[in-house]
Amino acid sequence: MSRTPWVYAPAHAWADTVELCPDEARHLVTVLRLRPGAMVTLFDGAGRSGPFVLAQTTKKRVLLRAHAAPTLHPRPQGLILAAAWTKGGRRGFLVEKAVELGIQDIWLWQARFSQGNIPEDGPAVWLRQAVAAAKQCRSPWLPGLRAFASLAALLAAAAATARRFVLWEKAPASAGIRLADLAAPCVVAVGPEGGLDDEEVAAFIQHGWHPRSLGSRILRAETAGVYVAALAHYQTEQSPPSQDAQEES
Numbered sequence: 001m002s003r004t005p006w007v008y009a010p011a012h013a014w015a016d017t018v019e020l021c022p023d024e025a026r027h028l029v030t031v032l033r034l035r036p037g038a039m040v041t042l043f044d045g046a047g048r049s050g051p052f053v054l055a056q057t058t059k060k061r062v063l064l065r066a067h068a069a070p071t072l073h074p075r076p077q078g079l080i081l082a083a084a085w086t087k088g089g090r091r092g093f094l095v096e097k098a099v100e101l102g103i104q105d106i107w108l109w110q111a112r113f114s115q116g117n118i119p120e121d122g123p124a125v126w127l128r129q130a131v132a133a134a135k136q137c138r139s140p141w142l143p144g145l146r147a148f149a150s151l152a153a154l155l156a157a158a159a160a161t162a163r164r165f166v167l168w169e170k171a172p173a174s175a176g177i178r179l180a181d182l183a184a185p186c187v188v189a190v191g192p193e194g195g196l197d198d199e200e201v202a203a204f205i206q207h208g209w210h211p212r213s214l215g216s217r218i219l220r221a222e223t224a225g226v227y228v229a230a231l232a233h234y235q236t237e238q239s240p241p242s243q244d245a246q247e248e249s
């Protein structure tokens with residue numbers, strides 16, 4: 001595995017010469033102290049990565065030049081994690097771990113017992129957290145990030161996803177989550193720290209979602225999310241057929 005630094009530039013910024021955004025530029029020049037001629041791996045968060053050379057560094061501009069053709073990586077597992085809005089620290093932790101575990105999409109939704117409201121600029125903040133996590137685990141993919149101002153909006157967005165589950169702390173032990181539940185395409189909802197309202201659970205069920213239990217212990221919301229993400233990751237690691245197929249062809 002290459003140990004060159006990983007640097008992010010969104011797909012629309014990609015060209016033979018790429019100018020980095022201020023955050024990425026500062027990280028390369030001030031934190032990593034790279035100088036012209038250094039090699040980096042650029043990724044676009046949409047499955048593309050490639051070797052670039054640091055061509056120019058000034059206080060205001062950092063330019064990278066393509067060194068070889070990029071590689072296109074297959075999209076990771078199709079698990080959508082729909083987490084109810086929670087406090088910042090917990091949410092950041094969940095976004096970071098979900099990226100490391102290869103979640104396809106992270107959806108945040110406003111639940112009745114959510115603490116606070118989803119801000120307008122939320123996705124920009126989560127994008128920064130997701131980019132940091134993707135660099136850490138060298139993932140060329142970032143999850144799709146979406147926010148829903150109501151449960152109704154979440155239910156509508158998920159209607160076309162074949163398999164829909166809601167983690168419910170009051171679900172009977174007989175409704176324990178199974179690995180087979182998490183085969184893609186699949187969406188799993190997690191409630192907020194205050195738990196799910198009975199009316200919310202009824203709405204999930206009415207829209208074809210199945211309640212699932214994670215056992216007798218009541219877990220923190222972010223622990224429940226990471227639990228499911230890790231199960232899905234395990235399942236994918238046991239049978240990663242599409243990735244092998246694309247690399248060989």
Ligand code: SAM
Pocket residue numbers: 166167168169170171189190191192193194195196212213214215216217218219220221224
């Ligand atoms: N306030 C609730 C209570 O005391 O019963 C607990 C809510 S829990 C901290 C936050 C969310 O994590 C839940 O709404 C659920 O989605 C998920 N969760 C936590 N433990 C769970 C379990 N054992 N089974 C299923 N879901 C669980």
